[in-house]
Amino acid sequence: MQKTALIAIILYVFICSCKHQNQNNMDNKKTLVRKQPKNITFHFEKSKEWLAKNTDNVKLDIILAVNRTDKTNISKMDSIIIPADFTGDLEFYLPFPLEVPYLKSVNKIIYFSYPTQTFATYENGILIHTGPTNMGRKKDPTPTGLFYTNWKAEKTTSTFNDEWDLYWNFNIANKLGIGWHQYQLPGYPASHSCLRLQEKDAKYLYNWADQWILKDDETILVKGTPVIVFGSYPFGEPKPWLQLVQSPKALNISADEIEQATKSYLNGILSEQKKRDL
Template sequence: MWQRLELPREPRATDRERDHARHHRQGVPVSGSHRIPRPAVHPERSPGEPGTKPRATAQCGPWMIPRARQAAPALEGPRGCRTPSGRVMSPPPRSRAALAAAAMVIGLAGCAGPRPTGEATRDSLAALAHPAPVPSPVPPDTVVHQPGYRTVKIPDDKTLRTLARELGPARFLLVLKVNRRDSLHVRTGDSLMVPTDTTADLLALSPFPRQVPGARDLAKLLLVSRRVQAFAAYQSGSLARWGPTSTGRESLPTPEGLYHTNWKDKERTSTFNEEWLLKWYVNLENFVGISFHLFDLPGYPASHSCIRLLEDDAIWLYDWVDEWKLDRNDPRRILKPGTPVVVFGAFAYGKKSPWRRLAADSTATNVPLYEIERALNAYLEPPASEAASKPPARADSLSAPSSPSLR
């Protein structure tokens, strides 16, 4: 007759053993060895002694956790638990829901990727402690939309009239500005670069940057790029307007350098040819007669050193610039110069104009900021050694710059 089997009191499980049991119940292995040797049998009696059954600790899997101390029954292995006599101790019955939950835990544990190594974990913690710097947002006024262009051939006058009607007066004028022409100089056989964005305004099509940090201390500044045949007006470093130009032809190029808007007149006869009436005239060089004024824009540099403008740009510029202030007692002495004007860059005579390549390269007419800053440093800020070796020059209209080397 069988007697009641009393198992001896088992030792307390160590912290490591409890950690193993907890993690394996959750379906997550712990670091270190995945297998622990089975405990040895400690019988109080010989297995063959009659009348009693051996007292031993049941071998219940590799974790050596007393069943009475487990918060939840551990998953049984395929071999179950055995007594020292070899008898298999069947696991307690479980509901189908419990078995399904256990299968799900095992499946999730099997699908989980490998745990990161110690080095990878340290790298992850370091990344959390020192996150990568987030770039500062770009101010909206510095973001320039880069438009695209398409080529429109003008085989006859009818095509030109149709294009002007489809675009409307305002947008057709933008097309003329992009092509550095007026309407009288679009001829049969020409091709025009037309912006693909029908909503782009004048500033969106500007070849100049919206902001020039080096000009923030200047209330007004005019830039003239001979390379791309365009001017730009800046107020405290912000672009206010731009427009096409026609500077001096190859035999009479507009000299590079620093000028000021001296005086202006709504109408003036040209000193080069008395038959030419120059409207919206803004003088830059008092003796040679270099100036801004309204005149033909054929799509290339064609003037006699002056800077030609379209009518709407000539009127706007005439009202915007400041004239010089002279000493009443000595009109030759300038008390305050007018708006500074910097002419820079070099036009590639005899080669394809930059704006004629816009369909293939929408950045062909762009004037980068470094090109502008280089010109400003050359003409607005003389070298320190030169400034220290020379006394301050007298601002006199009679000593206006007559060559590109003078500033």
């Protein structure tokens, strides 16, 4: 009897230890080491002149993100915004907050900010990934609100023009045919409602977000990852990020703003999350 009790105690300690270790592992995944630049200020330079004397890929990634563009389009621009200090990680040059305590209970969520033309992913309130986007043009605006990722395809054809190939496409509004994918970023909202991304970001989100789970063609058992598109773009006015030269924090999105954009959707998001966790 004593032997049986001893074995039970050992098993209990072992199980508790494993649970504790697993929790530590989960916590460690959320512990990100970030390198902050000494200062964040911006100035204008001629695009071709800057590109001619700078070949560092880390610097180029920051420049592309700050100017909401890609390698194909950066050289077509006249003047571009340049940080004075390149020593920080990318997220310090973009507007989303590093932490949003309000999202602690949300396993995964994606935000697209229309006015700043940037996106961000969060896991339990911690910023995981961020980058530039070019969203819907004035004639074909990207709808705002809550969506969920559904189906995806490494390569598909645009429903607007069958000559356009879309790579790393992830749909968020099935009946409207709206999603994110890799496509040219001219540096302003130019799409036909979709959310254009650099290839590396489109591929990242393609692998990171969850697809829906279907019972049949008409029945959704579990929705995918929540996506919130918020804000409005000042069409007809100068690009908002040009303000960074005069005010480096002009576009900063606060944790409170994220909370306000999420509050009316949170219960539904957590309900769908619970279904996926079952």
